[in-house]
Amino acid sequence: MKEKGHVDIEEQDGTTEELGFVKSEKANAAAQVNLSAKLSRDGTSASGNKGSMKELWRLIKIARPEAKTLSWAFLFLLMSSAVSMSIPFSIGKILDIATQPEGSKELLFGLDITTFYIGLAGVLATGAACNFGRIIILRIVGERIVARLRSQLYRKTFVQNAEFFDANRVGDLISRLGSDTIIVGKSITQNLSDGLRSIVSGAAGFAMMGWVSIKLTGILAIIGPPVAICAFVAGRQLRNISRKIQKNLGTMTKVAEERLGNVRTAQAFAGEVQEAGRYNRQIKRVFALGKKEAIVAASFYGSTGLMGNLTVIAVLYVGGGMVKSGAITIGELSSFLMYTAYAGSSMVGLSGFWGEMMKGVGAASRLFELQDRNPTISPTKGEPVKSARGPIEFKHVSFSYPTRPAVSIFKDLNFKIEQGTNVAIVAPSGAGKSTVASLLLRFYIPTEGVITIDGRDITKLNAKQLRRKIGFVGQEPVLFSGTVAENIAYGVPNATRAEIVAAARKANCQFISDFPDGLETHVGARGTQLSGGQKQRIAIARALIKQPDILILDEATSALDAESETLVNQALGKLLQEKNTTISIAHRLSTIKRSDRIICISADGEVAEEGTYEQLSSNPNGAFSKLMEWQLSGSDMPAQVTEPAPTEQEEIEQELEETEQELEETEQEEEPVRDGRHFLSATSKMSDATKLAEYKSAGNRKNEVPAHEAVYFKNLLSSKRSFGDFRTVLHTGLYSQVVAMEVPVNGEIGDEVHTVDQILLFTSGRGLATVAGKEQEVSAGDVVVVPAGTQHQFVTKGDQPLELVTVYAPAEHLPSSVHRTKEAGDREEEEGVDEAPAWSRRSMGENEGLGLVRESGRY
Template identity: 35%
Template sequence: MVWALLRGQWRTYAIGTIFVAVGIAAALAYPQIIRLMIDQGILGGHLDRINGLGLLMAALLASEAVATLLRNYLFNLAAERMAADLQQRAFEHLLTEDIAFFDSRTTGELTSRLAAAVPSLQRVFGDELADALRNVLWGVGGTVLLFYTSPRLSAIVLLSVPPIVIASALLGRRVKRETAAMQEAYAECGTIAEEAIGGIRTVRAFVQESAEAARHRRAIAAAVEIAKHKILAASAASSIAFLTGEGAAVLAIWIGGRLIVGGSLTAGALISFILYAFLVARGFRNASEFWNDASRAIGATEWIVALLGRSPAMTLEGGERPGRMAGHVTFDRVDFSYPARPDVAAVSDVNVRVAPGETIAFVGRSGSGKSTLLALLLRFYDPDRGRILLDGVDLRHIDPSWLRARIGVVLQDPVLFSRSIAANIRYGQPEATDDEVRAAAAIAHVEEFVARLPEGYATPIGDRGVQLSGGQRQRLAIARAVLRRPPVLMLDEATSALDAESESLVQDALRALDYHPTTLIVAHRLSTVVNVDRVIVLDHGRVVAAGSHEYLLQTCEFYRQLVETQLVAA
């Protein structure tokens, strides 16, 4: 995956590499000019030679500075684009994942991993990659010039290469492994932080600030403990590279001094050789450190690679797109267990038929499967057994996006976005006109509180609608759903946060819709079920009774108990 991203920016990297080569050529020329300046200028007593070589060095310095500027710009630009590409791919892939994928993962975990992985990759493949390439070219070019200057001393310096390569390979794998584990540990920290901050009102109300801080502290300590092993491996690799590289250079200086005394090497040649030796040693050592950094970055992105390698069991698109939807819904002997709890049946042998335009209500104790049936109709999941039919067609054969675009959904705790009121109502129907938005808002009685806001429908509502009350958020969600004029409307306790008067007004408006959608309601309030066409009673995931409210009061003891306890109490 990383190499594929690098290939996507190969042109920018290729141009940047040209300037790396220009800078290296200038850097490698310095020791040779210094050798000539000592042997021909200083020892030879030629001032003009010294001046000429000094001007040449100034020109090389200027060219290296320009090359460094362009090199850094191009490599960092390529890294920025590569990181943005990876982040966008990961985000788009998350949007296509099965709902079951999110059932076993938290928002904090996903956002923490994404936030930690991308910047490390961006840093390594920007300046650090340019420096690593420069260091490798330093090592290769310097080695050639070392042999040109003194083959005997060059063989000594090259003794440092095998230990550096072996240490980088062995310890680099450990660094990569420990980095992946560290990212997982820090993702747990992100989960804890996201939960505590997102639920700060609950934390404050229950005086749990100290408990949440201690929980986060334990997770951070576990992450730091893993980081210690990673740091030790990276430090050991760096130390080995330093010891072998610099040690070989020092050994070469000692032997070179003996060769000068013996008359087989000039002073200028030795100084030139020493400079090349340190360039080569530093080049290979820094390249080794880059390998460790790259191992850390690649380790941090392993989860993204695994994520992008996943193929969702249910694609967003693909399947039949009927000409129109009448709204005839059938649950045919449906069994289902959530993937996260495969041993617990959520619904069992459910048989329900809903006629077009009919309004039904699902009632039952908590956990009886009411919301599960709505999730199955939205095709967030497929049944383990049985079928769900829409106008006689199995949902498995219908394009999921086409299906969901024709279903309006209102949840008990609706999710709103940090945008304006109008933008939230338009969500899912962005081409809707202002008049259509106001008409939908009128049905949900949104204009009642919007009129009091200084910016009206352009008013931002804050993160998840935090600036609105629970009832106001529900009204917005109802307006958002009816704006689409969906043939099927799902209301999962959609008016639970409204007062009795507002609830009555909204319900009357929904019943008065001019196109009569098929409506499925999850209800806990008596006021919600008394006017529906049919009530479906669920218990432990099974349908135990069905009929009108009055009929069930007379014939179903379990329903009477619900009315007397849950429905009336609610």
């Protein structure tokens, strides 16, 4: 459960405001997010009628291609059910014969008792064979359905456009391809079979019970409606819980996939404990939902089992009297009771089938949402592309990323690149250099304007065929797990060995000769077995083997050392000798000088100037010269240069100056009181203006006096803090909260976000403080400032606990957001009650008089 005031970093990534930075207009525009391409967590965005019969019927129709095979399984099911139904009848007849007087002879179905037993054994063997056939068919069909679903969904996912992947987490997509498909496959094979078996067995059982005794059957009929109601209610709850579990499993998979994929970075920053805690929190959420699911299921099965047992007792009571009166025989009563057991287990199985089917519906809705989504840019539709040669022209192009529509990247961008030329595109950081490549590759569509190649609008071309004509080498080369040869030939799967070797040689991949397995060397996941320069040269070979008409180099050498850059530049030089058009997105001077022409894009998304290197560098006041000056000085030119806004401290000082006269008048009245302890101010004598001035000087960001003076933070007293030792709570006259706490040896606190600023004074021990991803060693006497909305964590080091005092900036807190103690808070939270204690509505002086505040003072 998310506490009040707690910001979920996973869901609101990027909202943190660093201390001393004022949000720009661009940041405010970026906050206007468009997530229309984002899949809903429970799969309801597409259907809108979750759990409907239409959705259930669509789930069942997934098995349509297996209908012929499944019909054999259902035939075996009917045969095995018929065998099962014959057993109670046979046992009843045997009991009647066994209770006959000695010497009497009675035949069963015209057979003597020995022959009947032999025949019964044969029937039971047939039933076992039918069960074997039913189970093996359903298991194989289930695996086939899961495999087909995964294949369809993976293919559907892969053709989605870039906007889709901008809005959706990879971990959630993996969860849909993994656990969701398993649940769906089980629901429409094994679970559906169990449900049909329950229906057949239940119907046959009730029919046989009615044949034995209508009176006893009527007693059993009473249990039907309550069980049906329980099944319906439990089914809905199980479906909803299942959706939540699958949603959280997707998040958990995302956390694991992202963190384990970057485990070296986490280890380099000693983040093992932090990452384990992050994963454990997600596990706890899944466990809590699983526990809730277990309670619902246990309550349902327990209640229906009790009703069934009470009904059996009633049948025995009435049936015993009927046997005494001679209305039925002891064998018939025994058969009836056995049919009762069959019918009862069938009803329980039927209710369980419904609950499992609803879980399947919950998982299927997430699959259907993905399956129904069509990409906004179809990769296979459009005019055929036999060649991408010819001039490339951007005509009045404006563009904003679909997920950030309010942030304009380009505004009326115009430039032309002639066929066969080598053009460098330079721009300040964040001005959209790489966006040019994304638009040419048709990952996105311009908001306005057109992009043409040889006069043809690329939005009307077949995207897949166009991309085959474009070679791309990125700043961070992406290699797939496999061999060196497989990665080089990735874009040309049918490439010959000779073509692969030729491309590798042109890309200066001589290092392959040092590998024991040569081209068959496995590069590892994401190429982890290779250096940065080696990966980059393999990426160049991959682009070269395509023989592209257009080559895009997106800062291909920016992350390399000098030696690797020299080798890569030699490989790039060979690429540039080809007859293709080359677009170099660059900021390194060596790359820029090598180009025939330079296009300089301004921070506003327009072409500032263009020309040769000699032409642009000769103008000292030009945009290109200024950009080069910034880069040669070791920094990057800001995307926008605006008049600096006054800082928050400057605003506070200005307000303090306005109230300085009033402060001087009241200063004489505000003497320290109460046993010599120093108060910052005698709050009961202060005016609102003075209170506000001191309140603002303490760092509060709201321009208003707080409503409550004594405040606990529910965040700090939540279950997430059970490992911390909160010994003393102190309140100051500034309405802020001061908490003394201890981090035990090998313990940690934090990894949470608060809505107010904090100042932490470390009083003893030593440890590691992580604030907004930056780490620093701390020990006694150190002070750490944690800005509002910033993620933070503190871990002990050594054999001594880390003790600290935390001062929280004042903030207005309603009574409903505070708790008296951790235990009371946990209890009220579980009970759904959220009431503040009486002390939170008293003044500081009243609470101190009652002994509820130990100490007040200035910190």
